[in-house]
Amino acid sequence: MGVLDVVPAGVLTGDNVRKLFEYAKEQQFAIPAINVTSSSTANAVLEAARDIKAPIILQVSQGGSAYFAGKGLANDRQQASILGAIAAAHHIRTVAKEYGVPVVLHSDHCAHKLLPWFDGMLKADEEYFQRHGEALFSSHMLDLSEESKEDNIATCVQYFKRMAPLGLWLEMEIGITGGEEDGVDNTGVDNSKLYTQPEDIFDVYSALSAVSPNFSIAAAFGNVHGVYKPGNVKLHPELLQKHQVYAEEKLNGKKKPLFLVFHGGSGSTKEEIKTAVTNGVVKMNVDTDTQFAYLAGIRNFVQNKSGYLQTQVGNPEGADKPNKKYYDPRVWVREGEKTLSARVKEACADLGNVDRL
Numbered sequence: 001m002g003v004l005d006v007v008p009a010g011v012l013t014g015d016n017v018r019k020l021f022e023y024a025k026e027q028q029f030a031i032p033a034i035n036v037t038s039s040s041t042a043n044a045v046l047e048a049a050r051d052i053k054a055p056i057i058l059q060v061s062q063g064g065s066a067y068f069a070g071k072g073l074a075n076d077r078q079q080a081s082i083l084g085a086i087a088a089a090h091h092i093r094t095v096a097k098e099y100g101v102p103v104v105l106h107s108d109h110c111a112h113k114l115l116p117w118f119d120g121m122l123k124a125d126e127e128y129f130q131r132h133g134e135a136l137f138s139s140h141m142l143d144l145s146e147e148s149k150e151d152n153i154a155t156c157v158q159y160f161k162r163m164a165p166l167g168l169w170l171e172m173e174i175g176i177t178g179g180e181e182d183g184v185d186n187t188g189v190d191n192s193k194l195y196t197q198p199e200d201i202f203d204v205y206s207a208l209s210a211v212s213p214n215f216s217i218a219a220a221f222g223n224v225h226g227v228y229k230p231g232n233v234k235l236h237p238e239l240l241q242k243h244q245v246y247a248e249e250k251l252n253g254k255k256k257p258l259f260l261v262f263h264g265g266s267g268s269t270k271e272e273i274k275t276a277v278t279n280g281v282v283k284m285n286v287d288t289d290t291q292f293a294y295l296a297g298i299r300n301f302v303q304n305k306s307g308y309l310q311t312q313v314g315n316p317e318g319a320d321k322p323n324k325k326y327y328d329p330r331v332w333v334r335e336g337e338k339t340l341s342a343r344v345k346e347a348c349a350d351l352g353n354v355d356r357l
């Protein structure tokens, strides 16, 4: 029995998203969510998943979406982010099945000021649903963690009521991920906010489960976006167990009732990742490490082939030798795709997500 006995290949929607996460939680593995910004990065992530027979999550941030549409487009009303997210979704939908793996198509952090982006994606989901009977995306994240708990939960409930009939999964954040996300600077935030309390998580669970079971919680356990020299904020994935136990007691023993999400996966140790998965993390976001991996192949190529990249004609093999085979983007960008793919495979291995189909 494997993932393909539970859900089909291609982009998952509706209850299939929950079935995948339920299966992962039962089998004690998690799926990495990789931020993609182009067809090149998306394809490289899908290729990695195909090679190691694993389900995968591809996500677009607000900035990544704008990049997907083109940095030359105005984005003052989130119009480029909306278009780019839709373009990314259509690209991924078009190719995903061919890679033969189940894919969760997700949008990343959406803070209050970015809600017009969310509204635009939701409108696209509704239109797609009208035509195809399913939403365009598998899931979306709302990140109202900067607001009061009451406002955060109330706004999530309001959106979730609109999402549930479309079968959309909601990921919400409570407690704050440190570092920086989409221009929201959380570097100086109060330390206590970086560790969510079990009571707050259960308040979220109670409010959202009244609408639909299809949601997950990004609880803070010292997570930070980006990779920095070790500082005073420490990752404590063992705290997640307290949240599960607290919810279990409130729900009369229902085992590990929470679907938890691990933000700021980059730079985490194998041990931290393992502990998080044991405690019900089903999704781990990785962006910074995969960005660096994408660069590595291109950087190495440019360094190693320097003599072939200075002029269109003429290289160390002769003054009349053409260099087209070196400066063609399909050659040097491909090198980045290979190193990105390798880093995605490593994330999958860390999470126990290998040979799962």
Ligand SMILES: O=C(CO)COP(=O)(O)O
Pocket: 035, 108, 109, 224, 225, 226, 227, 262, 263, 264, 265, 266, 285, 286, 287, 288, 289
């Ligand atoms: O949480 C993330 C995206 O939401 C990714 O964080 P990292 O860039 O630290 O991996």
Ligand SMILES: O=C[C@H](O)COP(=O)(O)O
Pocket: 035, 061, 062, 063, 064, 108, 109, 180, 181, 182, 183, 225, 287, 288
């Ligand atoms: O929020 C974290 C993700 O890494 C997205 O980052 P980004 O806004 O730079 O695309």
Ligand SMILES: [Zn+2]
Pocket: 109, 143, 145, 173, 176, 177, 181
């Ligand atoms: Zn946040």
Ligand SMILES: [Zn+2]
Pocket: 109, 177, 181, 225, 263, 264, 285
């Ligand atoms: Zn994040």
